[in-house]
Amino acid sequence: MIKMQCFNKKKQGQNKVTLATLAMLIALYFTSFALGFALATYTSNPNSQSNTGNNKLQLQLVQLQQKQQRAIQTAKSIFYKPEEKPSPKDRIKENQIKVLRDKVIINLDNPEWAVFTNTNSMDPTLDEESIAIEIKANCTDIQPGDIVSYYSNIAKTVVIHRVIEKGFDEKGVYFKFKGDNNAYTDPEKVRCEQLRRVVVGILY
Numbered sequence: 001m002i003k004m005q006c007f008n009k010k011k012q013g014q015n016k017v018t019l020a021t022l023a024m025l026i027a028l029y030f031t032s033f034a035l036g037f038a039l040a041t042y043t044s045n046p047n048s049q050s051n052t053g054n055n056k057l058q059l060q061l062v063q064l065q066q067k068q069q070r071a072i073q074t075a076k077s078i079f080y081k082p083e084e085k086p087s088p089k090d091r092i093k094e095n096q097i098k099v100l101r102d103k104v105i106i107n108l109d110n111p112e113w114a115v116f117t118n119t120n121s122m123d124p125t126l127d128e129e130s131i132a133i134e135i136k137a138n139c140t141d142i143q144p145g146d147i148v149s150y151y152s153n154i155a156k157t158v159v160i161h162r163v164i165e166k167g168f169d170e171k172g173v174y175f176k177f178k179g180d181n182n183a184y185t186d187p188e189k190v191r192c193e194q195l196r197r198v199v200v201g202i203l204y
Contacts, residue, residue, distance in 0.1 A: 086145030086164075091135070091200045111135055112197065114149070114160075121161065121179030122147075126202065132160075133201040139173060139192035142166065147199040150177065150190050158196060161186060 098105040111133055118128035125147070126132065137148055142163060149160040164185065165176035174189035 086143070088146050088199070089141070089143050091198070106133070106201070108133070108135055108200070111200075114197070114199075116160065119179075121182050123181040125162075125180050126160070129204075131203040132199045133203070134197035134199050137195040137198040139195060142175065142195065142198060148175075148177070149196040149198075150175075150194045151196065152186070152188065152190075153194070154188050159186070160199070 092106060092108070096107045098107075112135075114132045114134055116122070116126050116128055116130060116132075120127075132147075134149065137150075142148060144163050144166055146163045147160065148163055149158050151157070152159045159177070161177040161179045161182075163175050164178045167174055167176070169189070171189075171191070173192055175191075175195075177186040177190060178184070179186075
């Protein structure tokens with residue numbers, strides 16, 4: 001219940017920011033339009049020969065246009081919706097977590113903790129000072145978005161990267177992996193027997 005209330009307050013705050021930005025954009029648009037019209041009228045009037053007044057209007061128009069562009073960029077950053085990407089599966093439920101005054105208890109079956117070498121392949125999600133909590137990887141349970149350790153038949157070592165694809169071919173189920181900070185996908189199809197453990201939590 002508390003979690004939902006916090007979420008609703010956050011949404012209300014976002015709505016207020018969005019409406020304020022819209023109002024600012026509309027006000028700036030009409031103000032710059034009015035000033036531009038005034039400048040055009042002023043410069044076309046043969047009785048208006050003051051260069052000082054003309055330059056002042058031009059300067060005000062430029063400043064308003066700059067404010068308008070900044071407001072547009074702000075609106076874009078608020079309204080822009082990034083591409084949906086697969087997220088790790090939720091494997092820890094709220095009833096498995098107990099937060100006490102001096103400790104946190106997470107009830108998991110057969111957990112292990114892991115540290116990592118500084119390869120930079122999973123930056124900024126995982127780095128050499130990160131500590132991850134892992135459980136045994138079940139082939140049928142793994143999905144794109146999960147961070148999983150597997151034994152690489154090419155590198156001859158255990159690699160921990162993110163699953164980006166789960167497929168099926170003549171040999172059965174396979175997975176494709178990629179480091180979050182890597183430009184390319186890992187160069188092998190990973191089979192179920194190569195999977196080791198799946199990350200369910202990261203401590204920084």
